Amino acid sequence: MKRILIPIFLLMVAFSYAQTKVGGVIIDEAGVTVPFANVLFKDSQEGTITNDDGRFYLESDTTYPTLIVSFIGYETQEINLSQKVNYDMKITMVESSEQLKEVVLIAGKQSKKNNPAIDILRKIWEKKRRNGLSLFDQYKYDKYEKVEFDLNTIDSSVIKSRVFKGLEFMFKDLDTSRITGKTYLPIFLNEKFSKVYGDNILQTEKEDVLGSKNSGFENNQSITAFVQDMYAEYNVYNNYIKFFDKSFTSPLSKTGIDVYNYALRDSAFIDNKWCYNIVYYPRRKNELTFKGDFWVNDTTYAIKNINLQVVKSANLNWVKDVYIEQDFDVLNDSVFLLKRDYMLTDFSYSKKEKSRGIYGKRTTVYDRHQFDQERPRDFYKTESNPFDPIVMTRDTTFWTNNRLESLNKDEKGVYQLLDTLKTVPKFKSYYNIVSILGSGYIEVDKWNMDIGDVYSVFGYNDAEGIRLRGGARTYFGQNDLWRLEGYMAYGFKDQKGKYGVSGKWLVDKKSRLIISGGNRRDIEQLGLNLTATNDVLGRSIASSSVFTVGANDRLTNINLSTFNIEMEPISNFRIRIGNSFRTLSSALPDAFSLDYVDANAAGGISSEIQQFDVNTTLIYTPGKRTIGFGVERSDINDDYSTLLLNYTRGLQGFLESDFNYSKLQFSYSQPWVLGGFGRLRSTVEVGKTFGEVPLGLLNVIPGNQTLFSLYNTFPNLDFYEFVTDTYVSVHLEHNFNGRLFSRIPILRKLDLREIVGLRGVWGELSDENIALNAPTNIPLQAPNDKIYYEYSVGIGNIFKIFRIDFNFRGNYLDAPEARPFSVTGTFGFNF
CATH class of the missing domain: 2.40.160.50 (membrane protein fhac: a member of the omp85/tpsb transporter family)
Structure with missing residues (x-):
């Protein structure tokens, strides 16, 4: 692994907008935790799945009074939420003889036949080459990407430690992650705006970077190189999804039925398209797999939304959690295009629940698509320089016009407060130590x-x-x-x-x-x-x-x-x-x-x-x-x-x-x-x-x-x-x-x-x-x-x-x- 030159001693101000927050553990009647159980707010499509230890965290900007907990083989539970914030919940699942019969049909390791979820999965394989950008001879779109790093699991012991003495103003306000429920402090932000051109006939693509901006580390390309290496592009339709130099089996892979359990959970209209909701989770521990769910259209069998979370038992170092969300936009009756890609990584030495670490978050937004505009082959051979001084010093007007997703309050604070931190001698000492160890x-x-x-x-x-x-x-x-x-x-x-x-x-x-x-x-x-x-x-x-x-x-x-x-x-x-x-x-x-x-x-x-x-x-x-x-x-x-x-x-x-x-x-x-x-x-x-x-x-x-x-x-x-x-x-x-x-x-x-x-x-x-x-x-x-x-x-x-x-x-x-x-x-x- 390349030496990681990410200083972890910086700052931010944040504010929590979420209206409903829930977190806790799900167990069975014997006190054994229930992994991969479904947790969602009633009358909504907002949900999650418990991790390998049966723990969950879920939040929403909307106020919900009821939580639904379900899993094949157990009675579905409806939990009344007495307040907007409900942490340390302990929910006991009761076995259901009726639902246990369903395991033979659609879940578990016993039979892969007569499972409607796997039937749908086979349709996805059949149609995946006829979805998205591959439908067009040529394409062009705008791409906006922001990468953020945060210190997480901030508590009073961290704030009062000798390391941060004199830097207490960094912790004036803290936010909580909507994925893990942990407090965090943003410390680094990188933005990039590009125009991407591709030709499916010539089988070529190029990306022209028009703007790039780092918070406080304008000249530190080692950080940017690490970010680009870590957050390489991936395609959920591929059999394997590669990041961190590892290949994870995609839940949409043709080998998925040997690696994952699938179950058809729900169906509903999404953007006026009837979609099926399929839950998946791994058959075995310690393999490079995910757990999560996806929504798929009933006619094109194109993915409308997918969530992927690396299982805790995966053989992966220095990473406690990885969570991916992808949303696809309905262009017309037959075309679904990737609209937003979000990836959160929890870097930590230990995978224990309360261990501290660093969040790495990447958000990529795609918009302004144009199709079938032919360009000469030589056009794709010319490359822009993403580190041209002009590209690195775009003004406020440029970013206002080209941010496809606005910065929230804590992200804006990174730019403001790093200017302050760079004047603090103690912070400069920390940064120098990390730079020496890295370079x-x-x-x-x-x-x-x-x-x-x-x-x-x-x-x-x-x-x-x-x-x-x-x-x-x-x-x-x-x-x-x-x-x-x-x-x-x-x-x-x-x-x-x-x-x-x-x-x-x-x-x-x-x-x-x-x-x-x-x-x-x-x-x-x-x-x-x-x-x-x-x-x-x-x-x-x-x-x-x-x-x-x-x-x-x-x-x-x-x-x-x-x-x-x-x-x-x-x-x-x-x-x-x-x-x-x-x-x-x-x-x-x-x-x-x-x-x-x-x-x-x-x-x-x-x-x-x-x-x-x-x-x-x-x-x-x-x-x-x-x-x-x-x-x-x-x-x-x-x-x-x-x-x-x-x-x-x-x-x-x-x-x-x-x-x-x-x-x-x-x-x-x-x-x-x-x-x-x-x-x-x-x-x-x-x-x-x-x-x-x-x-x-x-x-x-x-x-x-x-x-x-x-x-x-x-x-x-x-x-x-x-x-x-x-x-x-x-x-x-x-x-x-x-x-x-x-x-x-x-x-x-x-x-x-x-x-x-x-x-x-x-x-x-x-x-x-x-x-x-x-x-x-x-x-x-x-x-x-x-x-x-x-x-x-x-x-x-x-x-x-x-x-x-x-x-x-x-x-x-x-x-x-x-x-x-x-x-x-x-x-x-x-x-």
């Missing part, structure tokens, strides 16, 4: 500089011993057109200083023409990637890992200079042309040498490589979304594929370069979301080196002697165990997201996730290259007899942050000091 940099505004990154200060390896590093970068804003960055480091064992410096400049925004260059002198663990490093500031975890397996003494002194020109002629297609000059030598010659045969050297052997290379790289990332328009942009999704083609040409003699050679490499990485079966990562890479080159320029199969699980490496290989000049490698890793463990009663409540991996590589090393590198003091071998492979099984989500992998070596077990088994792990904050 890794300490901002020094008066120097237009950032100090960091703070996560790279300490390191250790066999050559340097304890290592300290400090760095800085220029920073005028997140859309800087140029940036300088550098670091210095010192090893206490070798008593040597190291450094790296780089600069980059965005020459042309439209083509994203970037000129960059830099120099680095440091110690590096090479061989963690099949492609040679040209990063003058990056550093692998193996180079600084405190704990390793076996001897970690195959380190390299590197002096690297680079110059590159990069451009993006079309979206997500980059062309990079550059050159590099590197000098390589062993950092520990007694344990590891880079020696090679050199007739021109004294003794016929050289221990240092000097090499000038010219590189051409093509990178295509279809589906990748980014944020910002400066020289550095942030990714806002990770579900895109990457195709990379790299050609390297070594030029002997130029700048006393040692070797003539060519190297061609291609890689293809693709994440696969396999619906309810989890997520698969795959990478295929091939490469070949033409010509004779020393060990430092060959392709080392990426071993891994650290204790960390590193994708695209082989954890049971030592560094430099396999060396090739021709190779093919495949890496597969599948995360089932708890689908298997959720079926095991003992493990179900632990929310563990199962991961399996398979990786293999074949390669060869020519006789000429073996002869050239004969003086090295390590064995040179390639996996050419048979494909070298490993497999692994892992358990993730241990205490929500840890993952452990058990790795097994499949063959080449007779190699000296071969490691047939290893245990690696990692940690992170993932949904």
Whole structure:
């Protein structure tokens, strides 16, 4: 999960307009809670469903005197409401023999036949491709979106805590959520207005953002990137609804009858259309499912309204509740268009009822539709810049004319009170702490500089011993057109200083023409990637890992200079042309040498490589979304594929370069979301080196002697165990997201996730290259007899942050000091 840069120490004023509020728990005669029971105000369509613990909350702007509680198998209850606010209600359901007979027909896990709700569901599948925008060749509409974050479960202990001392004015007025009944304090608001154009014949769509406005965080694109990644677009008609990097089975899915129970609850006229009301809830716990209900038209079988709430038992971290509402407008007798989409997320460490957290709320409104206005294909290729200063600084008149839904009182207060908060020193301190933890940099505004990154200060390896590093970068804003960055480091064992410096400049925004260059002198663990490093500031975890397996003494002194020109002629297609000059030598010659045969050297052997290379790289990332328009942009999704083609040409003699050679490499990485079966990562890479080159320029199969699980490496290989000049490698890793463990009663409540991996590589090393590198003091071998492979099984989500992998070596077990088994792990904050 991306680092979340959402400061949670801000403010707001709010007011409660609701006239009727009810909340409590529903139990049966034995005192056992009743999940998924129906709760609604009498003579209305306003209702909800109890959660996994039988609890509910419901409110309305209208005053209602009676509450209706029902569930299949129980007598329907009518509860008189003596006052407008009724909390902590305890309602006991009584079994009904007559209603229990209905379970056989339309609910439960016993039979899916003769169920009118499922008959209607099949009609929805049949008609879903003939609904909404898909009915038209072309379409255009206005789209207004607002995203809000709130602190929730505010009580006197929070207000009086030391954290908020001096900030008590933030809590002058508090509101309660109409979904959960909790008090909340709005702290962040983002608005965006766009025009969306689409062509169903060309199968293309584009969105022009005309206005964007953040409350108090105008320059913090990290917040906006996180919001866009978290609240990606979804379609309830799809078989799976994806958010938080998880795929939830849609209640309208064709696999829904195997995942959900359905029951026909009601029918009524809505906007002069006769509609059926169907309730659904999951068949099993711990799966990524919803509970809720939907209204569907009786002739078009188009959805008129749908509510989805993630079940409490779902295997989802840091999220206690997710609630979605979608309303569809009746355009004419046969067309239903999405009118309003509302999503509320309750972020919290614990799923306990009284735990505190943060609400994330997104409201999207669609209006002013136009159809069948054909536009040329080139029209859809041009993209607007959502972070253009003009877009980010629209005036009040613009927002008055284009807000498709007015701000309420508490939302208006966010803009007003954040201006006040930014002048409060204590708030500024809190905000700075959160920014440092999220970005890794300490901002020094008066120097237009950032100090960091703070996560790279300490390191250790066999050559340097304890290592300290400090760095800085220029920073005028997140859309800087140029940036300088550098670091210095010192090893206490070798008593040597190291450094790296780089600069980059965005020459042309439209083509994203970037000129960059830099120099680095440091110690590096090479061989963690099949492609040679040209990063003058990056550093692998193996180079600084405190704990390793076996001897970690195959380190390299590197002096690297680079110059590159990069451009993006079309979206997500980059062309990079550059050159590099590197000098390589062993950092520990007694344990590891880079020696090679050199007739021109004294003794016929050289221990240092000097090499000038010219590189051409093509990178295509279809589906990748980014944020910002400066020289550095942030990714806002990770579900895109990457195709990379790299050609390297070594030029002997130029700048006393040692070797003539060519190297061609291609890689293809693709994440696969396999619906309810989890997520698969795959990478295929091939490469070949033409010509004779020393060990430092060959392709080392990426071993891994650290204790960390590193994708695209082989954890049971030592560094430099396999060396090739021709190779093919495949890496597969599948995360089932708890689908298997959720079926095991003992493990179900632990929310563990199962991961399996398979990786293999074949390669060869020519006789000429073996002869050239004969003086090295390590064995040179390639996996050419048979494909070298490993497999692994892992358990993730241990205490929500840890993952452990058990790795097994499949063959080449007779190699000296071969490691047939290893245990690696990692940690992170993932949904």
